[in-house]
Amino acid sequence: MAYQISGNCIGCNACVDSCPTKAIVVQDGEYWINPLLCNDCEGFFPEPQCVSLCPGSAPQPYEAMKGRNRTVTARIRSSPPLFLNGHSQAFASSIVVWEACNFLSQFQSLNLQKQGDNQVCYQKSVGHNQGSLTLTLCLDGIPQSAPIDVRTACLHLIFAAYAAGLDSPWKESFVFTDSQLESYLGWDKRKDLSKMTRLHLFMTWIEQLCRIQVSIDWPDQGRVKGFSVPAGPLWRLLKMHRHFQKDEQGCNHLVGLTWAIQPGEWTRYFLNRQGCRQGQAFYQYSSLPLSLLQAVMSHWQHHEGAMRLLLWLLFKVRMGRQQRLTVPTLMRVAYGEERLQEAYLNLQERKRLVRTFESDLEVLNHYGLKPEFDPLTYPSSIQPLWARLEAVPEDADEALNFWIEDANNGGLLTAAGPRGKWGL
Numbered sequence: 371m372a373y374q375i376s377g378n379c380i381g382c383n384a385c386v387d388s389c390p391t392k393a394i395v396v397q398d399g400e401y402w403i404n405p406l407l408c409n410d411c412e413g414f415f416p417e418p419q420c421v422s423l424c425p426g427s428a429p430q431p432y433e434a435m436k437g438r439n440r441t442v443t444a445r446i447r448s449s450p451p452l453f454l455n456g457h458s459q460a461f462a463s464s465i466v467v468w469e470a471c472n473f474l475s476q477f478q479s480l481n482l483q484k485q486g487d488n489q490v491c492y493q494k495s496v497g498h499n500q501g502s503l504t505l506t507l508c509l510d511g512i513p514q515s516a517p518i519d520v521r522t523a524c525l526h527l528i529f530a531a532y533a534a535g536l537d538s539p540w541k542e543s544f545v546f547t548d549s550q551l552e553s554y555l556g557w558d559k560r561k562d563l564s565k566m567t568r569l570h571l572f573m574t575w576i577e578q579l580c581r582i583q584v585s586i587d588w589p590d591q592g593r594v595k596g597f598s599v600p601a602g603p604l605w606r607l608l609k610m611h612r613h614f615q616k617d618e619q620g621c622n623h624l625v626g627l628t629w630a631i632q633p634g635e636w637t638r639y640f641l642n643r644q645g646c647r648q649g650q651a652f653y654q655y656s657s658l659p660l661s662l663l664q665a666v667m668s669h670w671q672h673h674e675g676a677m678r679l680l681l682w683l684l685f686k687v688r689m690g691r692q693q694r695l696t697v698p699t700l701m702r703v704a705y706g707e708e709r710l711q712e713a714y715l716n717l718q719e720r721k722r723l724v725r726t727f728e729s730d731l732e733v734l735n736h737y738g739l740k741p742e743f744d745p746l747t748y749p750s751s752i753q754p755l756w757a758r759l760e761a762v763p764e765d766a767d768e769a770l771n772f773w774i775e776d777a778n779n780g781g782l783l784t785a786a787g788p789r790g791k792w793g794l
Contacts, residue, residue, distance in 0.1 A: 372405035372432035373420060377620020379428040385420035394420065397612050402622040405432045406570045434564075435615070435623040448628070449544040452531050452554060453660045461531035462539075463656035464640035465503065466584060468685040469494050470604055473505050473582070474526055475681045477518040479706020497589035506583040506601065520670045520677050522575045524663045527681075528554055529579065529605050529631060534655050539633040539641050543608055548572055548627045556664035569627055573610070576629060580607040584636055593649035599636050606632040658684070665737050675704030676730035683739060697748075701727060728754035735760075 375385075375394075379401050386394050386401075391414075393407035403420070411418045420429040452459045461467075473480065473492045482490040485506065492505045509517060528551070532544035548569055552558045557568060586599040613626035633641070638651065645651030662684060666677045682703045686695075701710050705723065713720040731741055731754060743753050750758055 372403065372408040372410070373418060373429040374403050374405070374432045374621040374623075375401045375420075375428045376430050377428075377616070378426045379424075380426045382425060384423045384425075385429070388419040388423055390414040390419070395612065397614075400614055400622055401428075402612070402614060402624060403429070403432070404570070404624075406566060408432070430619070430621070434566075435617050448546055448550065449532055450535065451550060452528065456660065458657045458659050459531045460534050460655050461527060461658040462534045462637070462641045462654065463530070463685060464636075464652060464654040465494075465496065466586070466604075466636045466640055467526070467530045469503055470505060470526055470582065470584070471523050471681050471685070473507075474518055474523040474579075475520045475678045476703065476706065479708065481707065497591060500589035501587045501596070503587075504585045504601075505604070506585075507578075508581050508583075518578060520674055520681070521571075521667060522578055523681055524555060524666050525551070525572075525575050526579055526605075527658055527663065527684075529633070531658050532631070533633040533637060533641060536633070536641075537643070539637040540635055541632075543630050543632040545628065545630045547629075554660065554663055555667045557667070566624065569624055572627060576607065576610075576631075580605050580631075584634060586636060586639070588639070594651060597639055599639065602636075603634045604636070606634060608632050656685070661737065669733060673730055673733045675726060676733040678704050679730065679734060680737065680739070683734075687739070694744075697727075704730060728756075732756045 381399065381401070383396070386396060389408075390411060391407045391409060393404045395402050395404065415422075418429065421427075469492070480492055482492055485491050488510050489506055489508050491507075494503045495501070496503055507518075528546075529544075532546065533539045536542045536544065549558070551572055552568065557563065563571075580603060582604040583601045584599070584604045585601040586597075588597050588599075590596045607629065609628075609630040611628045612624055613628070614622040615625045616622055639645070640652050640654055642651035643653050646653035662680055665680060670677050679700060698710065701723070704727070709719075709723065713723040735741060735756070741757070743750070743757065
C-alpha cells in the first residue's frame with residue numbers, strides 16, 4: 371500500500387531520511403510521496419516508517435486524485451517548442467549523438483566493458499583508430515533486469531534537437547515540460563498510461579541520460595586540429611521542478627514537471643557555428659522526423675529490432691543517396707552479435723530470426739524506409755511475402771509474367787533514403 375502526506379504535516383523531516391525507497395520528496399517546503407516508489411516499507415521494516423515516526427499522523431493511505439488536473443504553469447520559461455511544422459525538426463547529428471543513440475537503443479546487445487562494480491563503458495574508435503569516443507554509464511539505482519530500453523534514445527534525440535537551437539550550447543541551457551514531451555512522443559493521445567506513470571518514466575529516462583559521461587580523443591581532421599574532451603556529462607541536469615496540486619485533505623499530487631538541461635562540453639567541438647566558420651570545430655546537424663519518435667514509442671515492445679534500425683538509419687541514410695547494406699549488418703544492429711552467432715549455429719533459432727527480420731523489414735517499409743532487394747544475391751524466391759506482393763503489377767497479364775520471372779531474382783539490400791511521411 372502506498373501512502374500520501376496530508377495537510378497535517380508539521381515539516382519535522384523525520385520521514386525523509388528514514389524512507390528506504392527514497393520515495394519522499396521535499397520541494398519548496400512541500401512534502402510528497404511518490405506512490406510508484408512507496409511499497410509500505412515491505413522487505414525493510416515491519417511497518418511503514420513514515421507512519422510510525424510521524425508525530426502528526428500526516429501519512430495516509432494513497433488515493434489517486436479524482437477529476438482533471440489543473441493546467442500547470444512553469445515557473446521557468448520554456449524554450450521555443452519543437453516540430454512547429456508538425457513534421458520534422460533540425461537536430462545535432464554528430465558522431466557523439468549517433469553513438470550515444472546506438473548506446474541507448476542497443477544497450478542490451480552491445481559488447482560493453484565493465485569499470486568497477488557499477489559502471490559500463492562503450493568505446494568507438496575514430497579517425498582510422500587514431501582517436502576514440504568513450505561513453506560511460508553509472509548503473510547505481512538502475513534495475514539490472516532492464517537497465518535501459520530503446521525509448522530513452524527518443525529523449526536523447528529531443529535533447530539534440532533543443533541543443534541545435536542554441537547559439538553556444540556548451541554554456542547555455544534549454545527548458546521543457548512534461549506536456550511538451552508528451553506531444554513530441556504522441557503520448558498526449560494515449561489513455562492507457564496514468565499521469566503519474568508518465569511522469570515517473572520521464573524522470574527515470576532523463577536521470578539515466580544525465581548519468582552518461584562522454585570523453586573524446588579526436589585526431590586532426592581537415593582544417594580542424596585534434597582535440598581532447600575530458601570525461602563530462604553528455605547532458606547535464608540543472609533543475610527539475612515538480613508542480614503539485616492539493617486535494618481536499620491537503621495531500622500533494624504531482625501534476626507536472628519542468629526540466630532545465632545544459633548540453634555537455636562536446637558541443638563546443640561538434641555544434642559550434644562560429645568555430646566551424648573559423649575551421650576550429652564542426653557544426654553537424656540533420657532533420658529529425660516527428661513520426662520516428664512516435665513510431666518508436668508505439669512499437670518498441672513488439673518490434674524492438676525494427677526500432678533500433680530506424681534510429682540507426684536516421685544517421686546512416688541521407689536523402690537522395692542509396693547505400694548498399696548487407697543483411698548481416700542490419701541484423702547485427704537490430705539483434706546484436708550474440709544472437710546472430712547463435713543463429714549461425716542453431717537452425718531453429720536461425721528460422722526464428724529470419725521471420726523476425728522479415729517482420730521488422732515490413733515495419734520499416736510501412737514507415738517510409740523502402741528496402742530494395744538486390745536481384746542477384748536476394749532472389750525473390752526467398753524475399754518476404756509482403757515484399758513480393760507489393761511488386762506484383764496490377765495488370766493480370768503482367769502479373770502472370772512477373773511470377774514466372776520471379777524465381778530469377780536475388781541478396782543484398784539497397785536502403786533508399788526515407789521517403790513519404792518522413793519527408794526527409
